[in-house]
Amino acid sequence: MSVTEQPPAQPPGGDPHQEPDLARAALHDRIAADSLTTRRDYLRIVATVSGGLAVGGLGVAAGVLPRHGDTEGVPEPKKVTDRLLPGQSISFRYPGEEDRAVAVRLTDGTLAGYSAICTHLACAVLWRKERGSEGELYCPCHEGVFDVRTGEVTAGPPPRPLPRVLLTEEADGSVWAVATARSGESTKDALCREFKDSDSPVAGRLGCRGAAVQDQNQGEQR
Numbered sequence: 001m002s003v004t005e006q007p008p009a010q011p012p013g014g015d016p017h018q019e020p021d022l023a024r025a026a027l028h029d030r031i032a033a034d035s036l037t038t039r040r041d042y043l044r045i046v047a048t049v050s051g052g053l054a055v056g057g058l059g060v061a062a063g064v065l066p067r068h069g070d071t072e073g074v075p076e077p078k079k080v081t082d083r084l085l086p087g088q089s090i091s092f093r094y095p096g097e098e099d100r101a102v103a104v105r106l107t108d109g110t111l112a113g114y115s116a117i118c119t120h121l122a123c124a125v126l127w128r129k130e131r132g133s134e135g136e137l138y139c140p141c142h143e144g145v146f147d148v149r150t151g152e153v154t155a156g157p158p159p160r161p162l163p164r165v166l167l168t169e170e171a172d173g174s175v176w177a178v179a180t181a182r183s184g185e186s187t188k189d190a191l192c193r194e195f196k197d198s199d200s201p202v203a204g205r206l207g208c209r210g211a212a213v214q215d216q217n218q219g220e221q222r
């Protein structure tokens with residue numbers, strides 16, 4: 001796997017980097033989504049899966065002002081970049097064109113994705129590679145600092161961790177954003193929230209509450 005799984009700290013919602021199966025489930029789930037664009041994008045990804053896709057780690061966060069994770073329905077997947085090498089970062093917009101986000105490849109290969117909207121007063125968060133052993137996410141407005149592995153606040157006035165953007169990596173090295181999670185929200189909870197209305201079998205496999213009830217009802221009707 002191209003993404004390592006060794007975050008030093010656990011965010012409140014769980015480890016954002018240790019749920020590759022959920023990311024894989026999300027990928028397949030999107031195939032069944034209503035949007036033709038979504039379907040096309042995911043078919044493209046899954047075609048690569050059949051050729052040996054290595055699902056990358058997951059990055060997440062939770063936002064406030066313009067708040068990631070509050071989108072209606074399931075956001076469409078978005079290709080972030082063709083390649084992201086260790087020590088590199090890239091800014092992008094996800095899930096909407098107003099939602100600033102940042103993806104970082106740590107030196108050990110870990111992929112991390114976050115909202116780049118500071119949870120204090122919504123200034124733009126920047127990646128500072130040279131800070132500390134792994135770099136940091138920094139808000140210049142009031143010296144807010146976030147841990148790049150977890151999104152947790154390590155300094156300054158931000159009241160919440162950065163919302164995460166869930167990322168996956170294709171075998172060809174391209175990086176995709178597939179979902180968002182709110183501050184402190186686990187990957188599973190984020191996926192269940194986003195997929196709960198999509199009539200998706202993956203929601204059941206994930207153990208999402210609503211999906212489980214639906215499956216049970218269907219079973220009773222048979």
Ligand code: FES
Nearest residue numbers: 118120121139144
């Ligand atoms: Fe980011 Fe104040 S807006 S620290």
